[in-house]
Amino acid sequence: MRVYHTSNVIVSKPDTQHSRKALDFGVGFYLTPIKEQAIKYGQRFVMRGEQAILNTYELSDEWKKYRVKTFDSYDEEWLDFVMANREGKGVETYDAIEGGIADDKVFRTIDLFFSGDIDKKEALRRLSFEYPNFQICLLKQEIIDKCLTYISSEEI
Secondary structure, three states: OEEEEEEOOOOOOOOOOOOOOOOOOOOOEEEEOOHHHHHHHHHHHHHOOOOOEEEEEEEOHHHHHOOEEEOOOOOHHHHHHHHHHHHOOOOOOOOEEEEOOOOHHHHHHHHHHHOOOOOHHHHHHHHOOOOOOOEEEEOOHHHHHHHEEEEEEEEO
16 A cells, blocks of 8 residues: 655654654654645645655555554544544554544544533534544554555655
């Protein structure tokens, strides 16, 4: 499967060590199979006056043989998992996780929930209207080394 990672640098040798903390699915290497989503994410770098680099990879199906958690929708389990990661709380560990992104729009809803301004039911109702997006987080370096092949990079 063709996947993308946007950064302000070329990432020909991805790793889990350079990940920020308190992300949706924890510390790992984040990818998406949706090219338009990766390009849109790159606008964050451009708005800060940085270059945006679209890195392209091939992810073999072998990654699915590891311990993978899949979130099929924005549901209560997804919300609890993302909130725990964003708060830095311990969560069940996996080798890889796939599912929806808490992007800026989604995070506004999560922020309202987190602050107590809306309850979980209302947060989930609002999330059900969000445009679909998708991310894969490889949490184990072994998966990156065995299953991810760098293809190319281009400035966007």
